[in-house]
Amino acid sequence: MQVHHTYLKIAIILGKQRTGAMPALGPKPATLSASLVPSLLQALADLTLRKSGVVALTLYLIQLGQANAARDAFLQACSELVRKRARMIAFEGEIAHYVTELAIVISTCIKHIIEWYLASFKENDMASGASASAFSSVTVSHTNIGFNDH
Numbered sequence: 660m661q662v663h664h665t666y667l668k669i670a671i672i673l674g675k676q677r678t679g680a681m682p683a684l685g686p687k688p689a690t691l692s693a694s695l696v697p698s699l700l701q702a703l704a705d706l707t708l709r710k711s712g713v714v715a716l717t718l719y720l721i722q723l724g725q726a727n728a729a730r731d732a733f734l735q736a737c738s739e740l741v742r743k744r745a746r747m748i749a750f751e752g753e754i755a756h757y758v759t760e761l762a763i764v765i766s767t768c769i770k771h772i773i774e775w776y777l778a779s780f781k782e783n784d785m786a787s788g789a790s791a792s793a794f795s796s797v798t799v800s801h802t803n804i805g806f807n808d809h
Contacts, residue, residue, distance in 0.1 A: 704736045717779040
């Protein structure tokens with residue numbers, strides 16, 4: 660789902676302006692913002708987005724006061740991407756080769772997740788989410804290949 664950037668900018672600007680100064684708008688900016696947030700979150704969950712798209716969408720969500728929802732959607736999409744990439748690795752009979760490929764894929768994904776996260780969420784209080792995502796990605800990949808102790 661493609662979200663038009665001009666519409667986003669207008670909705671954010673209107674949502675931040677005082678409705679008392681513009682009585683004709685009334686409660687419409689709040690209604691538009693409420694309907695815009697789910698669209699932005701759905702667009703943020705798209706696994707084919709580039710870094711600039713992720714940064715732009717998270718900026719819009721932060722301006723709409725939805726920083727936590729943006730973080731959760733971003734980290735959820737990244738977790739799904741790591742699982743998808745780990746499952747794409749073909750097992751060709753040699754365990755050492757498979758583990759090496761898995762380590763390369765997981766470490767590269769974690770590097771990109773943290774890089775994109777830090778570019779998107781510049782606040783210090785949001786920085787802890789990057790380390791939590793990296794840990795959960797490693798844990799998920801560890802259990803997906805059957806090396807868990809349970």
